Amino acid sequence: MSASETRRQIADVADRLFYEHGFEATSFADIARDVGLSRGNFYYHFKTKDEILDAVIARRVSNTRAMLDAWEQAASSPAERIRSFIHILIANRTKIMAHGCPVGTLCNELAKLDHAAKNDAILLFTLFRDWLARQFAALGREADADGLALHILMRSQGVATLFTAFRDEDFIRREVADMEAWLQAQCPAASLLHSRQSA
Amino acid sequence: MSASETRRQIADVADRLFYEHGFEATSFADIARDVGLSRGNFYYHFKTKDEILDAVIARRVSNTRAMLDAWEQAASSPAERIRSFIHILIANRTKIMAHGCPVGTLCNELAKLDHAAKNDAILLFTLFRDWLARQFAALGREADADGLALHILMRSQGVATLFTAFRDEDFIRREVADMEAWLQAQCPAASLLHSRQSA
DNA sequence: GTCTATATAATGATAGAC
DNA sequence: GTCTATCATTATATAGAC
Numbered sequence: 001m002s003a004s005e006t007r008r009q010i011a012d013v014a015d016r017l018f019y020e021h022g023f024e025a026t027s028f029a030d031i032a033r034d035v036g037l038s039r040g041n042f043y044y045h046f047k048t049k050d051e052i053l054d055a056v057i058a059r060r061v062s063n064t065r066a067m068l069d070a071w072e073q074a075a076s077s078p079a080e081r082i083r084s085f086i087h088i089l090i091a092n093r094t095k096i097m098a099h100g101c102p103v104g105t106l107c108n109e110l111a112k113l114d115h116a117a118k119n120d121a122i123l124l125f126t127l128f129r130d131w132l133a134r135q136f137a138a139l140g141r142e143a144d145a146d147g148l149a150l151h152i153l154m155r156s157q158g159v160a161t162l163f164t165a166f167r168d169e170d171f172i173r174r175e176v177a178d179m180e181a182w183l184q185a186q187c188p189a190a191s192l193l194h195s196r197q198s199a
Numbered sequence: 200m201s202a203s204e205t206r207r208q209i210a211d212v213a214d215r216l217f218y219e220h221g222f223e224a225t226s227f228a229d230i231a232r233d234v235g236l237s238r239g240n241f242y243y244h245f246k247t248k249d250e251i252l253d254a255v256i257a258r259r260v261s262n263t264r265a266m267l268d269a270w271e272q273a274a275s276s277p278a279e280r281i282r283s284f285i286h287i288l289i290a291n292r293t294k295i296m297a298h299g300c301p302v303g304t305l306c307n308e309l310a311k312l313d314h315a316a317k318n319d320a321i322l323l324f325t326l327f328r329d330w331l332a333r334q335f336a337a338l339g340r341e342a343d344a345d346g347l348a349l350h351i352l353m354r355s356q357g358v359a360t361l362f363t364a365f366r367d368e369d370f371i372r373r374e375v376a377d378m379e380a381w382l383q384a385q386c387p388a389a390s391l392l393h394s395r396q397s398a
Numbered sequence: 399g400t401c402t403a404t405a406t407a408a409t410g411a412t413a414g415a416c
Numbered sequence: 417g418t419c420t421a422t423c424a425t426t427a428t429a430t431a432g433a434c
Contacts, residue, residue, distance in 0.1 A: 003399070022311040024223040027427065041400045043429065100307045107364045108299045108307060112221045122364045150361060150370055151377070158357025161303045162349060164310050165321045171349055178350070202417070227410065240418045242411065 007045050010035055011055040018056055019095075019102045023109055050116065057120045060102070064124060068131045078138040079187060082152065085132060086179045089159055089172060097167050101160035103128075128153055139187040148186060155179055206244050209234055210254040217255055218294075218301045222308055249315065256319045259301070263323055267330045277337040278386060281351065284331060285378045288358055288371060296366050300359035302327075327352055338386040347385060354378055 001009075013034045017026040028049065032042045046052045071084040089096065099105065103124045110118040132149035141148055159175045212233045216225040227248065231241045245251045270283040288295065298304065302323045309317040331348035340347055358374045 001399080006399080020311065022223065022308065024221065025312055028429085029427080038401055039428095040402065040430085044399065047429085049428075099311055104360045105307050105311065108304050108360060109221065111363050112219065112298055112304065113224055125361070125364050147370075147373060150365075151374070154354070154357035154361050154374060156357070157360040158353035158355070161307060161356040161360065162324070162353050165306045165324050166349075171346075174346060175350070175353060200417080205417080226408075228408080237419055238410095239412085239420065239422095243417065246411085248410070 003045065006035075006037070007055070010037075010042070010045055010052065011059050014052045015056045015059055018053070018106065020099050023053060023106070023115075024113065053115075053117050054120070057106075057117060057124070060124055061127065064127050068127065072131075078135040079183060081135050082132060082183055083180065085128070085152070086156070086176055086183070089156060089163075089176055093163065093169070093172055096160050096163055098164075100164045101157060104157045104160060125153065136186070141186065152179065152183070155182075202244065205234075205236070206254070209236075209241070209244055209251065210258050213251045214255045214258055217252070217305065219298050222252060222305070222314075223312065252314075252316050253319070256305075256316060256323070259323055260326065263326050267326065271330075277334040278382060280334050281331060281382055282379065284327070284351070285355070285375055285382070288355060288362075288375055292362065292368070292371055295359050295362055297363075299363045300356060303356045303359060324352065335385070340385065351378065351382075354381075 010031060014026070014031050017030055017034065021030075028042055029039055031052070032039045035042075046055070071081050075081040075084055103121070107118070107121045107125065110121050129146070129149050132152060133145040136145035136148045155175070156179075159172060159179075163172050209230060213225070213230050216229055216233065220229075227241055228238055230251070231238045245254070270280050274280040274283055302320070306317070306320045306324065309320050328345070328348050331351060332344040335344035335347045354374070355378075358371060358378075362371050
């Protein structure tokens with residue numbers, strides 16, 4: 001196997017394990033086992049655990065950018081794009097129930113560890129924040145686009161944390177519906193494109 | 200020093216360290232050092248790390264109950280009591296900025312570790328949930344009191360997580376004001392006791 | 399590029415002197 | 417009730433054979 005391919009595979013497995021069990025709780029041996037490598041060979045690809053974390057974050061940044069680009073292409077309106085964001089709570093609910101939000105839980109853990117990569121993880125939040133703000137600006141809310149972006153990001157984080165704790169499907173569906181209603185209320189004109197409640 | 204007093208002190212220090220750095224990242228040596236005990240003597244008081252976690256959670260449950268009781272006594276109306284809850288985000292903002300919400304971050308970590316004490320930690324959320332639901336019921340929202348309680352709990356979690364990441368004081372103040380506005384909107388009659396916006 | 403063997407430090411945990 | 421000394425295990429990390 002080529003070095004770059006093995007590196008990619010290690011980052012792939014580490015990404016999953018860091019998400020499922022946390023950064024601290026995941027050991028080199030755990031990653032090596034799941035990749036099918038000896039611990040010794042492992043160090044040929046990554047010198048330190050922090051290097052793997054950097055690779056995992058870089059991978060997540062890249063994947064997140066790709067996802068946001070895909071939403072940008074797939075949806076025909078800013079409101080519909082924001083709904084794509086809201087609906088990852090439903091789409092990923094099984095994983096969220098077990099392990100929480102990948103971004104929020106990583107940022108929280110790295111904050112507690114006061115880890116050097118803390119700010120790199122926060123960049124993941126920033127990607128969503130800026131993308132959402134652009135959508136709100138396109139909806140005519142230039143003045144408070146960033147505040148609205150943070151608000152919806154805040155809600156997604158709160159829903160994820162409580163869903164991990166209480167594992168209540170009704171709760172997540174209710175809160176997602178509430179987020180959609182809130183979105184409609186933010187831009188009544190755009191909402192007409194999708195529901196004719198006031199037509 | 201008496202055994203019970205030392206035990207109490209260990210739980211006290213462990214509570215702080217688990218909050219500041221996380222459960223996994225805190226070692227016996229860390230706790231022993233901060234208490235001023237040798238590692239050996241440590242095991243006279245607690246046999247395993249999980250036992251300390253149990254003691255820490257029991258301590259937090261007790262402290263939370265005391266805080267909720269104090270709010271119950273201090274405030275003259277259900278709406279004012281709910282505002283007491285909302286305002287811990289402001290009162291504890293320095294700690295939240297550094298280490299997140301003590302309840303949310305512990306539940307997230309124990310969920311990832313699939314730890315035996317996971318459900319005990321969730322009880323901390325349940326204390327807030329049930330207390331808030333009682334306040335909403337007292338406001339005349341018996342039918343959806345639990346949903347409203349989860350909603351405000353969800354918001355506090357989301358605000359805490361994003362505040363830890365972005366460390367933006369304006370954000371937390373804006374969201375707290377928004378939570379208060381939401382509260383007013385839930386029970387217009389009760390709100391008249393505190394603001395005369397519609398008088 | 400992968401392996402085995404190993405170094406070193408820290409972890410959770412115990413035994414026994416005082 | 418506290419200490420020192422120690423154990424077994426695991427962790428990160430390295431050396432060197434193949």
